[in-house]
Amino acid sequence: MAPETAWDGQAALIEAITEAVRDGDDRTVRRLLARFAELATTDDLYALRDALDTARPSGDRRPD
Numbered sequence: 544m545a546p547e548t549a550w551d552g553q554a555a556l557i558e559a560i561t562e563a564v565r566d567g568d569d570r571t572v573r574r575l576l577a578r579f580a581e582l583a584t585t586d587d588l589y590a591l592r593d594a595l596d597t598a599r600p601s602g603d604r605r606p607d
């Protein structure tokens with residue numbers, strides 16, 4: 544898989560995880576995170592954190 548294609552797939556996966564979190568679909572979140580774990584690099588983890596952080600309503604911040 545070419546690097547651009549790999550990144551596009553990871554970006555789509557991050558988007559799907561973010562959507563599942565927003566929808567509260569725990570089963571889908573777990574499935575997608577398992578897939579993400581197979582592909583992820585450290586940089587991808589930061590991208591996922593940032594995507595989830597922006598998807599969470601401001602009043603729903605959990606302490607780190």
